[in-house]
Amino acid sequence: MKDYFAEQSQEEANKRVRKRKMLDKFFQGAMFLCTIFGIVMLAVLLIYVLQEGLAWLDFDFLTSYPSRFPEQAGLKSAFVGSIWVIGLVALISFPLGVGTALYLEEYADQNSWFFRILKLNIANLAGVPSVVYGLLGLAVFVELLNFGRSILAGAATLSLLILPVIIVAAQEAIKSVPDSLKEGAYALGMTKWQTIKAVVFPYAAPGIFTGVILALSRAMGEAAPLLIIGAAGYVPFLPRGPFDIFTVLPIQIFNWTLRPQSEFHHVASAGIIVLLVVLLTANGIAIILRNKYQKDID
Missing domain, CATH: 1.20.5 (Single alpha-helices involved in coiled-coils or other helix-helix interfaces)
Known part of the structure; x- marks a missing residue:
């Protein structure tokens, strides 16, 4: 049995x-x-x-302003506007995002209720639709702070959009630093800030830079938040400062797709190719930086 x-x-x-x-x-x-x-x-x-x-797609397309004639339409003002916006986004989001991640991982009490609530909210904000950030930017930066429908308002809105992504990526990179390296630095008499500057940040730099550049690439392809805060669909001049009106590549492409003439749809496809090249270049830079810093660490 x-x-x-x-x-x-x-x-x-x-x-x-x-x-x-x-x-x-x-x-x-x-x-x-x-x-x-x-x-x-x-x-x-x-x-x-x-x-x-x-x-x-030719050189004139890159150096011409938008036009109501598809044969004369170009990306010049949108391309320069994108450079303005992404440059300001990088200046705002990089120090805030990396600084927040360093505080949460190195200084904050990770057993406190405040840390748990903050970490949960950052994770949730990373999944909020971009349209919501556009509404927030319209209410805070355009109306409350009176930035107007300017480059600065657009850059601040996109910075809010990608900050959670940068914070999470930087946190994961900082967590990857072995405790033995930090303990060795403390044993040599380094202060906490000296340890962060000389040990933690260089070791975590590949992951941090990769996360930042990928987040900036996402911001470069966003159109919905900028449409809500009032970015223009037609700008026949170059912006001269952060308080000028502006347009960016995704909005210019979107504007062309709304035109009834079939030729503008071809122009929009040419604009998409330019945007893809820019995004692929940004991702390539992320890979190069990651490999470079990884070799320095090894």
Whole structure:
């Protein structure tokens, strides 16, 4: 009888193992198909954009102002406006995001209720839709602080959008620093700030810079928050300061897609190609910086 029950138990165990293996293979196949579907759709979209826009992409397109004539339309003011906005976003978000991450990981009491609430809210803010940040920017920066519909208002709004992403990325990079390195620095008589400056930040720099540049890339592709705060769809001049009105590449592309003439749709595709090149360049810079600092650490 014992042998019979042992055989039955072994047979049931084998059935469960076979069932788990089948479910594992099914899940693996489903995820593979989802990945292939996403890649194929992305490839189709890229091919369509390239076919529509390459013929319209030339030097004059990059150096001309927007126009109501598609043959004369260009990206000059939108490109310069994007540089203005992203430059200010970097100046605002980098010190605030990295400084917040350093405070949370190195100075804050991680067992306190304040730390737990702050960490939870930062994680939640990273998933808030960008439109909500646009409404916040409109209420605070445009109306309350009276920045107007300016570059500074747009940069401050986008900084709020990417700050949670930068903070989380910087926190993870700082957590990766081995405790033995910090303890060794303390043993040599370094203060906490000297340890952060000479040990923690250099070791965490690859992860921090990667997170910051990827967050800036996201900000560069955002249009909804800037539309809400009142970024212009047509700017026939270059901005001269942070309080000038502005437009950026995504908004200019969006404006062209709304035109009824089919030629403007080709112009919009050319603008998408330029935006893709800029974003890929930013991601390439992130990879180069990460590899460079990683080699220095090794």
